């Protein structure tokens with residue numbers, strides 16, 4: 370945890386779980402990622418953390434934005450972010466929302482089906498539209514697979530069809546899966562994009578955009594790549610295929626990799642207990658759970674690092690639980706989590722790497738537990 374956040378928590382006197390975002394850390398990560406990825410331009414994926422101070426800071430630093438809904442578009446516009454800095458990256462959009470975005474000046478839209486192309490031809494004529502490729506998300510801790518994208522041959526057909534319908538600015542996008550730690554995942558899909566580029570170019574259809582999506586990893590439990598070295602390696606993989614040989618604009622849409630490491634949640638230990646059922650593990654219940662911000666512990670996919678006041682002392686295995694009366698509200702039962710034996714009711718613990726996909730995943734108040742609060746400091 371940064372000394373800045375530690376000092377903020379020390380003075381905050383919180384009585385419930387709360388997320389704090391170190392804005393200076395977001396700014397520093399943006400500048401470093403931006404330099405590492407250059408000339409690829411960053412479109413921050415707003416869904417990772419849509420707090421106004423985060424969006425404002427990134428807008429001032431020069432970022433563009435990937436938005437997925439009318440609500441996210443209006444949020445950016447209300448902050449004074451120009452519509453031509455937004456890409457509407459959800460491949461399935463309501464026709465009325467496409468028209469709304471287009472009327473406001475949004476000119477970048479994703480699609481991955483004939484039905485969506487029909488909507489764009491109707492509601493966003495002349496926009497730059499990009500077709501998303503299916504990826505399997507292998508190697509990613511939060512795969513995003515299956516739901517988005519189409520097979521390469523179908524993407525080629527769709528882009529030819531779009532060209533035939535008068536769209537002259539066309540592109541391809543993909544997402545390698547969120548928290549993707551394997552660099553090889555990028556090489557494989559970039560090769561597919563380059564092959565598609567060449568097949569279309571042979572028929573006089575020259576793509577103007579490649580959108581390499583997000584997936585840049587944050588630091589959770591276990592080994593993690595250095596985020597900047599990782600981005601440099603992705604940039605090299607892009608440069609090897611695009612650039613003078615295949616001239617296109619390239620954009621990236623980091624969400625997690627930009628904001629996750631800047632956020633810390635303070636939570637309170639509500640109880641340390643045993644079950645008396647022969648399982649030697651203690652059950653540790655926190656005042657935050659799956660429904661109040663830690664949704665990404667679903668299937669124990671994202672494994673957060675946790676600091677306690679007793680770190681360094683002897684530890685033992687635990688099952689980590691959330692506060693609600695829903696038996697699904699267990700954070701880690703399969704994962705080998707060890708916490709200090711001295712841990713007790715009332716202790717404050719700090720969950721690291723929580724700047725992305727936490728507070729907006731929080732329920733509005735399931736079981737009477739408040740949604741996760743957030744302070745940008």
Ligand SMILES: *Cc1c(COP(=O)(O)O)cnc(C)c1O
Nearest residue numbers: 414458547583584622623624625
């Ligand atoms: C969620 C999302 C992102 C961000 O992904 P991260 O893994 O958080 O970097 C980028 N692009 C699109 C289209 C998304 O839906």
